[in-house]
Amino acid sequence: MKRKVSQQKSHYIWKTKVFAALLFGFCFATVVLLETQYSRIKTLALLSPPIVQKPKIAFLFIARNRLPLDIVWDAFFQGDKENKFSISVHSRPGFLFNKATTRSAYFLDRQVNDSIQVDWGGSSMLQAERILLQHALMDPFNERFLFLSDSCIPLYNFSYTYDYIMSTTTSFVDSFADTKEGRYNPKMHPVIPVYNWRKGSQWVVLTRKHAQIVVKDDTTFPMFQLHCMRKSLPEFWRDHPLPAEGWKEHNCIPDEHYVQTLLAQEGLEGEITRRTLTHTSWDLSSSKDRERRGWHPMTYKLADATPMLIQSIKDIDNIYYETEYRREWCTSKGKPSPCFLFARKFTRSAALRLLNMSALGASNESNK
Template sequence: MKRKPVSARLRNKWKTKVFAVVLVGFCISTVLLMEAQYRQIGASSSRFSLFDRKPKIAFLFLARNRLPLDLLWHEFFEGGNENRFSIYVHSRPGFLLNKLTTRSTYFLDRQVNNSIQIYWGEASMIQAEIILLQHALMDPSNERFAFLSDSCIPLYNFSYTYDYIMSTSTSFVDSFADTKEGRYNPKMDPVIPANHWRKGSQWVILTRKHAEIIVKDDVVFPMFQQHCQRKSLPEFWRDRPVPADNSKEHNCIPDEHYVATLLAQKGLEGELTRRSLTHTSWDISSSKGRERQGWHPVTYKLADATPMLVQSIKDIDNIYYETEYRREWCTSKGKPAPCFLFARKFTRPAAMRLLKMSALGVSKEGSSYSFMR
């Protein structure tokens, strides 16, 4: 048997090595090409998904127990796309929204599972708001966060409400300088200086950025817990020691000051539309004493619920802030617009009467109602 020359054997080994290198290179190139194509497809899909996804409004309800106006809100949400809103409810601990406690499928099981007991005029109200925000922020699609009471009604249909809120990059926060003595507690200084002290309404609508700031706050909120408390009134003295001289107490209602003060403290007032979208009428004439004037909002009952009342609220197109000599003309998309999208406080009979009378632009079709602007 003849042996191959050494040169031939070397040539064959060289060819084998070259083939192996080429094969490995081809495999690596194929893998890299496939990975690049996969990334491109993934990026395109992601861009399409982000472009196609509609940002949502998180409706955050603060309720005592059940939602007495759930049927009215059901009709409101019926007129919207479920991909454009989410619902969260803070009720008393242990309360469940099930078929026995709500007649609307939109509210079933929408209660948060770590609610706390709320006491009016105390920091527990702020804690409840923070809990709602924590839950709502878990959904990355939620880009606006609207606080509502269990006595709020919508004044317009879902489409108009959604477009109004989403048409601006700002939060809607009622915020103005509070110059009345007795509300700001000097003990808050220097953490919260007096020039950052603001008053407003707790019924705010926040951008995601501002919602995250509130949830992460560990500086301003502790000061409110310590130094912002309501003034003792006789009807509450049974729950706490009788003050020696209640004229020296600071009358601070935490939820009326916290959000506006925190955002002012952060230097973010330029990112706000400084008004609330929820209308409230304050009852001054029925107050028994000057120190109690303006403490309680008007509650609209059955006899008050008329189309004229609703229209009078819709016709409001400006708000005057006396302490700042500032008149806020209401606009949407750069054009004059109604100031309010919601109103409170309405009893269930009053709200249902407005629904049946189509006073909110609601017309009955078959067995259900449909919201019309």
């Protein structure tokens, strides 16, 4: 009996050793296989070029509510195949871009969640710009920051626009010395001396460095909040009492002065290209349409929307600054180029007509 038990025990021990040997062999083979595969993967990784995220342009839209030209921009953004842009929209508080309020997937949920009510001619517009920049700066790949209104259209396709904007290390900021009396408020002195007072377009393109300066500014911005505000306009006099001694009022439109003056304050004017990339028509002297006269730029309506209009804007290759007796020829990558990539103000019907006529770069990728 003892001998039988001993034989069974020996047999069990032998089976255990065999199983252990097999298990060890399997584990060893697995390790060798994993090391081989790891070596192959590592070799392939070294041979394959790394995926590099290209720098992006942050498109920053300032809107009243929805974006009436979203379909035009949808066609424009479809030209990007490499994720080279981001979108942020500042609209009225509580407005959401969802499937009920936009027809473009590019704008879904792209509204900033801390927007404010914006009043034309007030410092609230500057606050909206700063909010948009704060959000856009959270993306480390955003290298250019472009402000657009809800009535702007792109003149060229995405590829051409991207290359144009990224071809320079400067910001595009229309800026010139504003010597006209009544705009600069002496109460800004000495924080903002008159020799740093500048004027230009609100529709700027900023480098990341300059965008950070705008967001961090805690000196120039408060002075604008206190001392830069629009004059009581004749078109509003019917709703308000006539201003006493209106001739003494300073007609300071904050968004036409802030970025320009701030960069002058920081001694950075040598880092900007002194023009805007957004075309606006202010020459209304010959207009027979009374609705088109006033303090606001011309609005292009359905009847204005023709390929000839767009081509005339594209053909502009220089800008003359009357106050400085200076003419600037527009260049890109060191070569002569069109001055403008965008244009405003277009109604929805006008923009859609241009899109359907393939008059915009957004509607035809073969057209730069």
